Amino acid sequence: MELECAELIQRVDRLREALVLASRRFGAPPLLLPVTKGQPPQRINQLAAAGISQIGESKAQEWRDKSGDLLPGFELHWIGRLQTNKIKYIIDRVCLVHSLDRPALAQELGRCAERIGRRVPALVQVNVAGEAQKAGLSLGDLPHFLREYGGRPGLWLQGLMAIMPDLDENQELETLRPYFRLMRETFESMAQQNITGVQMRHLSMGMSADYIVAAQEGATIVRVGSAIFGTRQ
Secondary structure, three states: OHHHHHHHHHHHHHHHHHHHHHHHHHHOOEEEEEEEEOHHHHHHHHHHHHHHOEEEEOOOHHHHHHHOOOOOOOOEOEEEEEEEHHHHHHHOOEEEEEEEOHHHHHHHHHHHHHHOOEEEEEEEOOOOOOOOOOOOOOOOOOHHHHHHOOOOOEEEEEEEEEEEOOOOOOHHHHHHHHHHHHHHHHHHHHEEEEEEEEEEEEEEOOOOOOOOHHHHHOEEEEEEEEEHOOOOO
């Protein structure tokens, strides 16, 4: 177990060093957010030794079942699609919802948060490539959504999130760079509009396969799973 923990710490350190180099154009490196879906509590707890205090989950019932076995101090980011009837499992613990992708979720999340006296920080998910199989708002619908829900009780809109298109075996990673760049441009454009109730603090984009390009193009959070924990068998 000690050897396994030491290897995990080394991976985290290498990732952080790579992010510092990749993000020099933007100053501070993005937050390295471990994706802990499918990882047992004892493995997640090892992250504390690497100085990690924020983790990303996407399965509500899995989170409910294992959260009690985690060390105190971990902050929860919600990075997966959130069903309205599962909000109750995370509403009291989540520090940032990355996947606010539709009006119904905005309304219910706001109601649930207000009921317990919270204002939940959330990122609006953008379907940057217009893929039919992916959730998220279109770029055209984004400004209206921000204006509609930015000032709602219980919600605090703090930025944007995107999942990039999947690459096939014949495509190079550089194929994704225009999408990352477009997200950064959109992020900056929305910030300049000074929409009531909206603060463009976070741009969540990039995963294990493409986090370097994401950092080069201005991500403030990268969501990394297999590059930390290895590929699940």
